[in-house]
Amino acid sequence: MDELVVKGIQKWPNVPSVFGWLSLDERGRWRLDGGLVRNRRTISAINRNYLCDEGGRWYYQNGPQRAYVDLNYTPWVYLLDGQGGLTTHTGLKTRKVKSCWLDDEYHLLLQTEHGIGQVGDHDLGVVLDNVVNSDGKPADWLDIEKAVHSYTSDLYLHWGVALPIGIIARATVAARFGFIERPRD
Numbered sequence: 001m002d003e004l005v006v007k008g009i010q011k012w013p014n015v016p017s018v019f020g021w022l023s024l025d026e027r028g029r030w031r032l033d034g035g036l037v038r039n040r041r042t043i044s045a046i047n048r049n050y051l052c053d054e055g056g057r058w059y060y061q062n063g064p065q066r067a068y069v070d071l072n073y074t075p076w077v078y079l080l081d082g083q084g085g086l087t088t089h090t091g092l093k094t095r096k097v098k099s100c101w102l103d104d105e106y107h108l109l110l111q112t113e114h115g116i117g118q119v120g121d122h123d124l125g126v127v128l129d130n131v132v133n134s135d136g137k138p139a140d141w142l143d144i145e146k147a148v149h150s151y152t153s154d155l156y157l158h159w160g161v162a163l164p165i166g167i168i169a170r171a172t173v174a175a176r177f178g179f180i181e182r183p184r185d
Helices: 003-011 040-048 121-128 141-150 170-177
Strands: 018-024 030-032 050-052 058-062 065-071 076-080 086-088 097-103 108-112 115-119 156-159 161-168
Touching: 030 040, 040 050, 076 108, 076 121, 097 141, 097 156, 097 170, 108 121, 115 121, 115 170, 141 161, 161 170
Parallel strands: 018 065, 076 115, 097 161
Antiparallel strands: 018 030, 050 058, 058 065, 076 086, 097 108, 108 115, 156 161
16 A cells, blocks of 8 residues: 555545445456446555455545445456466566366456456457367367356366356355455445
């Protein structure tokens, strides 16, 4: 968290939080009241001060005020960094993918040291090129569709190591991974 933000909290400790104002879309872009945030300094400030409270509600610490974030899906969006690695939508480097999931809407989810997040749609094709079946052969869309519809998978993501891909219903992701999609007071 920025030092200036910490000082603001100390100076004004009881500023009410705001809800429903800031959101994170499925591409990892910030939105204010539905409109895309385009100012680089604003995006940078939000990225540096994006946190989670003890109840699984994600927020932007905007000076002394918390602006709780409506999540269009997961609290993190993972993006390719151009060097074969992954970063979060906020620019944090990802060192280890712990588990991998495919939901019933064909989103690929990764659990990393930062938490659960979906792979951004611009990078999804490249990441899916690293999915293989139990025979070690590249998986095709029929393999993926079969896994999703049967809720069983013999697919693996080769990302440093071979990770089994679990199948999960989108409706259960927030509860399973302990976050609130639409925090309210």
